[in-house]
Each structure stands twice: as structure tokens, then as C-alpha cells.
Ligand SMILES: Nc1nc2c(c(=O)[nH]1)N[C@H]1C(S)=C(S)[C@@H](COP(=O)(O)OP(=O)(O)OC[C@H]3O[C@@H](n4cnc5c(=O)[nH]c(N)nc54)[C@H](O)[C@@H]3O)O[C@H]1N2
Ligand SMILES: Nc1nc2c(c(=O)[nH]1)N[C@H]1C(S)=C(S)[C@@H](COP(=O)(O)OP(=O)(O)OC[C@H]3O[C@@H](n4cnc5c(=O)[nH]c(N)nc54)[C@H](O)[C@@H]3O)O[C@H]1N2
Ligand code: SF4
């Protein structure tokens with residue numbers, strides 16, 4: 034019997050596609066994008082289009098395994114599997130609970146560290162039963178800041194919330210800036226809306242130090258020096274304010290701190306900004322004028338600009354632009370970073386942080402995931418004695434790779450990895466547990482690049498002995514003797530609980546409806562400001578910090594279909610209720626309450642550049658998802674740049690480097706040998722390489738040997754794009 038099952042792609046990608054999986058005799062035979070999903074529009078990215086290869090990969094982990102050799106990557110001739118013996122689930126669960134109990138008795142519960150991130154963004158398998166379990170154990174908490182927390186704090190310092198322009202509205206834009214946003218690579222479902230706008234005459238500008246696929250398609254490409262975006266935004270605001278191109282009415286109604294900003298931008302004339310950014314003063318003036326006058330103008334800014342030492346400030350500065358020109362009022366205006374702030378699921382009900390209080394009588398300590406290397410090697414009181422990894426591949430994705438590996442090799446560290454594949458991280462696991470893919474379990478899916486909620490149905494039985502994250506932590510809780518009812522909760526009940534939230538935008542959205550309708554747009558009728566907003570007075574409805582709107586909701590699907598303009602009439606969730614050009618809350622944290630540019634210490638303008646004059650972009654692969662998919666041959670084929678170091682001829686020539694030469698890239702943290710590609714993708718002074726599994730890289734090292742544990746100015750996030758290196762010809 035053939036069936037077509039609706040699911041939702043749970044990978045860490047803004048698009049959260051609706052997918053249709055065809056099942057024949059219990060086996061998945063086809064995957065396609067859901068044509069009915071308004072953003073997926075029937076197509077998938079290249080990697081997920083090949084998902085059957087991933088699900089049925091011969092590399093899938095199908096049963097629990099115990100290490101039988103010492104920790105570390107296997108040699109070229111030893112199959113990775115030879116490092117393990119098959120065991121039963123009972124043996125695996127017993128071993129984990131016994132070890133955990135012994136470690137808790139000797140070192141305390143906080144010596145156990147969970148480590149998870151974006152393997153699945155499903156609401157349940159991303160963060161629910163796992164969190165309950167570790168809270169009940171009293172394990173250390175993980176600060177999950179490897180990706181987006183600097184940008185999140187930056188945008189919230191102006192808007193108070195992570196909301197923005199929905200993808201569908203880009204079709205109405207006349208001027209589109211992709212700012213540190215590789216739309217073609219990382220967010221491909223926005224592209225058709227941009228194309229639609231361009232057919233109607235819109236201009237696409239790309240600001241990125243790397244000539245991405247998106248940059249190649251742009252009407253105007255502006256290469257910028259890494260980490261200088263705050264300077265550029267301040268330069269643009271200088272021009273906009275000096276030339277009276279700002280929206281005085283919008284600012285008067287809905288913003289605070291304009292006078293402070295006006296005073297501050299005096300310090301950033303285009304000529305000065307050009308020196309930092311590498312963008313000519315004339316281009317800065319032109320960009321400012323076009324952006325402020327070609328209505329509606331929208332900015333798609335992605336997380337690229339905030340992976341820099343002062344990434345929070347950079348995001349803060351860019352977020353001020355639509356507030357300054359009032360483009361939030363316009364259909365096709367505004368800005369998009371992440372829309373995840375709209376979903377307001379009942380997270381507390383899923384995660385139950387109160388269980389931690391019961392375990393310890395206080396909140397457990399927090400370990401930053403970016404600093405895993407330090408945590409494993411130097412943390413005391415208590416030391417990390419057990420590491421439980423799921424939804425993540427830290428031996429590939431974590432910065433300061435050499436320290437991470439040194440820590441993972443510790444023989445006294447008990448490491449469990451719940452995975453779909455034998456990854457770089459399982460090379461250091463004592464136990465490996467088999468994990469389902471989204472074909473094999475049910476979940477609830479939100480998004481960060483659109484406003485639709487979906488249910489992802491289970492399409493087929495789990496392969497082998499695979500279990501979902503929810504099932505594993507449920508089973509572990511039982512073994513640990515945790516009797517709390519919450520550990521017996523079913524998946525459906527957890528989905529109901531997640532949707533049971535005071536947030537009015539979820540009003541009327543139930544599991545039953547989602548199962549029938551597949552995707553449902555958030556119910557914005559309660560805060561519906563509409564396209565005709567300009568000229569209307571401030572709206573009554575005010576959204577509280579918990580996302581609760583003060584006016585009762587009335588729901589109708591017709592209303593739901595109309596565009597959502599979150600800030601057309603203010604409604605900012607900052608302490609002042611206005612867009613904050615001045616933020617009192619930043620001052621006590623030693624941050625500039627207005628906005629300022631300081632070059633990253635580790636950059637060509639910074640103090641740490643001495644001896645390491647090249648800025649490295651340790652980039653994502655266009656066809657992988659961080660480290661995921663690197664092991665699927667059909668997807669790997671799409672990435673010819675793996676193992677290469679892209680550089681400019683002006684940097685290659687004086688070093689005697691030619692296209693194709695082996696080169697050594699190094700800094701005080703590590704070194705890696707790559708092949709030089711002198712191909713015009715980066716400006717002088719910048720080099721770039723792609724993230725890959727260490728296992729597939731020369732010397733079993735990946736590009737994160739060069740990245741650092743340094744945290745950003747806001748949000749304690751990673752600084753993958755503030756890295757200085759030197760490069761030389763490699764002579765073995
Ligand atoms: N194909 C694919 N899709 C993905 C991912 C993937 O690995 N592959 N990863 C997913 C994840 S986890 C995330 S967080 C999102 C991230 O999506 P993005 O935020 O788009 O991710 P990045 O590629 O880190 O950065 C975007 C661009 O910023 C540029 N950039 C770097 N430094 C600077 C700078 O200082 N200034 C400016 N203006 N630009 C800079 C980079 O060259 C890059 O082209 O994408 C998701 N989608
Ligand atoms: N140099 C460099 N490093 C980076 C980045 C970069 O741009 N450059 N990007 C950073 C960013 S933005 C991010 S978000 C992080 C991402 O880092 P991670 O969140 O670790 O992302 P992935 O590399 O995709 O690894 C996720 C793993 O989870 C597994 N998995 C998938 N689904 C499930 C499941 O249901 N259960 C279990 N148990 N496992 C599952 C997958 O097989 C995969 O191995 O990487 C960061 N690291
Ligand atoms: S990875 Fe992103 S673009 Fe690809 S199918 Fe999943 S959600 Fe869609």
C-alpha cells in the first residue's frame with residue numbers, strides 16, 4: 034500500500050519545509066517539498082532532496098554499541114565500526130544509569146554535562162524530555178550559544194523581541210539588502226520571493242566579505258571587511274540623518290534615543306567608515322540614499338554578522354536602520370533575522386526547569402557550549418566526568434577543536450553519544466546509541482524563517498533499534514528510578530502541552546487541526562496592523578514580554594492570510610515600548626547604550642593581528658548543514674570546495690602560493706593543511722574554508738583548529754568569524 038505522509042524538515046534551517054514522504058510497503062521511496070506549504074512551494078534544497086540516501090545510508094547507527102578500543106579516530110584501514118561491539122538497549126541503559134549514579138555519588142550531579150544543539154529543531158526532540166531528565170538529575174546546564182545568541186541580544190536591544198518581515202512580503206519589496214546572508218546557500222526558500230520582487234524591478238544588494246552564490250546573483254555586491262558591519266550601519270545612518278532621509282514621524286511616535294543616535298553618528302562619516310569596511314565612501318553614500326528612498330526597502334540579515342567579537346553591537350546597529358527610515362510600516366519593508374520569537378510555545382511545560390530545583394535546591398551551574406574545550410580540560414568544582422551528546426557533533430562544530438579533542442580523549446570521562454551516524458564525536462564515545470531520523474518519529478515544528486506551525490508525522494517504523502530523543506530520555510528516567518508523571522508523558526500529550534500556551538498567536542491551533550491541515554499560520558488577528566498602517570495612531574493592542582496581547586482574540590482564516598507587520602505601529606517589546614536607539618539596559622553590562630563600532634581584537638584593525646595578518650572565514654558548506662550531510666556521498670559531491678583554502682591573488686603571490694598548491698594555515702591555536710584556491714571569492718586580507726568532518730580532512734583535523742573560544746560582546750556566543758591566521762606553502 035502506498036501512503037503519502039506529511040512531515041516537516043527539522044534541520045537547523047530557517048525554512049522549516051513541509052515535506053511529503055511516500056511510503057511503499059513500509060519503506061520510504063520518495064521525498065518532495067509540499068506544494069501546499071506557502072513558503073516551501075513544492076521544492077526542497079539539494080541536500081534534503083537526497084534524504085533517502087541519508088535515512089537508508091549504510092552508515093546509519095542501528096543498535097547500541099560499546100567501545101572496545103581506545104578513544105580516537107580509527108586509522109585509515111580500520112573501519113570505524115571495528116571500534117565498537119553491539120550491545121542491547123538494556124545493557125546500554127544499565128551502564129549509563131550505573132555510571133551516572135556512581136559519578137553523582139562521588140562528584141555531584143553537576144559533573145554530568147548534557148551537550149546538544151541543532152540536530153533537530155523539532156519542539157519535542159529538540160528540547161523536552163531531555164531537559165526534564167537533566168533537570169531532574171541536577172546536571173550542569175548547557176548555555177546553548179554556539180549559533181545565534183549574540184544576534185538575538187542585538188536585535189532585542191532595539192526591538193525587544195525576535196520578530197520581523199515574513200518571507201512572503203519580500204515579493205513586494207523594491208530594495209532588498211542581503212546583509213551577511215547567503216540566501217542561495219542557507220535559506221533558499223526566500224529566493225523565489227526575491228526573484229518575484231526583482232521581476233517587478235527590485236534591486237538586490239549583497240553585503241558579504243565572501244562572494245557567495247547569492248552575491249553572484251546580486252545587482253550590486255559590496256565586499257566588506259569581516260567584523261565591520263556596525264561601522265557600515267553607522268556610516269549609513271550618518272548619511273540618512275545628515276540628508277534628512279529619515280522618517281521623523283515614525284521616530285517621534287515609536288522610537289527613543291534619536292538625539293543620542295544623531296550625536297553618535299557624527300563620529301562616523303563615510304570617509305572614516307570606508308577605512309574600516311573597505312567600502313568606498315561614495316558607495317556608502319549611494320547605498321544610504323537608495324535604501325532610504327527606494328520604498329519599500331527590506332533587509333535580510335542573517336547570523337553571519339554576529340559570529341564576530343562585537344556581533345551583538347553589529348546586529349544592534351543594523352536593526353536600527355528600518356526604525357530610522359520607518360520601513361516597518363510598509364508591506365515589503367522592515368528586516369528579518371529570525372522570526373522564532375513569534376511562536377510562544379509552552380516551553381516551560383515541555384522542559385520543566387523546576388525539576389532542577391528539586392534535585393539541587395538551586396539552579397545548576399551553567400557551562401557555555403562554545404567553551405567545551407576548557408570545560409573538559411580545566412573545569413573544577415566539580416570536573417566534568419560524564420558527557421551526554423545528542424543533536425550535536427561537537428568534535429566537528431565546536432571552536433578550539435584541539436582542546437575539545439584533548440578533553441574528549443580523557444580516559445576518565447564517560448561519554449555517551451546518541452546519533453544517527455558514526456561521527457567525529459562518536460570517535461570518542463564510550464557508548465553510542467542509535468537515533469531515529471524525522472521519518473521515524475513524530476514532532477511539532479516551528480520555524481525561524483516563516484510563521485507557520487506544522488506537525489511532522491511519523492512516516493515509517495524506526496530502522497533497526499533506533500529510538501527518538503524523547504524515547505531515550507523517557508527510558509533513562511525510568512532506569513534512574515524517577516517516578517514523576519512527566520517522564521511517562523506521551524508524544525501527543527506533549528504536543529498538546531506545547532500548544533497550550535497563553536500566547537494568543539497560538540490561539541485555535543491544535544494538534545487535531547495540524548494533523549488535518551499540515552501547516553497553520555500563526556494567528557496574528559489579535560495584533561493585526563495591516564498594510565494601511567501609516568497615518569493611523571498607535572494601536573491599542575500591546576504585547577507583553579511573555580508574548581501575550583492585551584486585546585481579546587478573534588480568529589478567522591481570512592484575517593490570518595493578510596500580511597503581518599509587527600512594528601507598523603510601534604508595539605516594540607523593549608522596556609520603553611519603543612524602538613530603542615538608546616537602551617538603558619545595556620549600560621550596566623558595560624555596553625554602549627547607543628551604538629558604537631570597535632574593531633574586533635582579532636582582526637586586521639585589532640591588537641591581536643600581529644604575525645597573523647589574514648582574516649579567516651571558517652564557513653558553512655552551501656550543501657551541508659553545519660557538519661550534517663558531510664557523510665552522504667551524493668551530497669558531498671555537490672561541495673567541490675571542501676579541503677580548500679580560498680585566497681586572493683594579492684595574498685597568494687607574495688607567499689609564493691599558486692592555485693592548487695598545498696598550504697598550511699596556522700595561528701597559536703592550531704594548524705591545518707589545505708589546498709589553495711586563488712579564485713576571486715574573497716577580497717585581499719581574507720581567506721575562507723568550509724566546515725567539514727575532521728575525519729575527512731587531512732590529519733583528521735578540521736577548520737575549527739583555528740577558531741577560538743572567545744565569546745561575543747552580547748549573548749556569550751561563538752566568534753567563528755573573528756579569526757586571524759597566517760598561511761604558507763606547505764612543504765612536507
Ligand atoms: N546549506 C546550508 N544551510 C544552512 C546551514 C548550513 O550549514 N548549510 N546552516 C544553518 C544554520 S545553523 C544557520 S545558523 C543558518 C545561518 O545562516 P547564515 O547566517 O546565512 O550563515 P553564515 O553562512 O554563517 O553567514 C552568512 C554570510 O555571512 C558572511 N559573513 C561572515 N562574516 C561577515 C561579516 O563580518 N560581515 C558580513 N556582512 N557578512 C559576514 C559569510 O561569508 C556568509 O556568506 O543557516 C542554516 N542553513
Ligand atoms: N567553523 C564553523 N563551525 C561552526 C559553524 C560555522 O559556520 N563554522 N556554525 C556553527 C553553528 S551556526 C551551529 S548552529 C553549530 C551546529 O552544530 P550542531 O548542532 O552540532 O549541528 P550538526 O553539525 O548539524 O550536528 C547535529 C548532529 O545531530 C545528529 N542528529 C540529527 N537529528 C538527531 C536526532 O533526532 N537525535 C539525535 N540524537 N541526533 C540527531 C546529526 O546526525 C548530526 O550529527 O555549528 C557551529 N560550528
Ligand atoms: S534543510 Fe532547510 S531548505 Fe532544506 S528541506 Fe530542510 S528546511 Fe527546507
Ligand SMILES: [Mo]
Pocket residue numbers: 045151179180181
Ligand atoms: Mo546555526
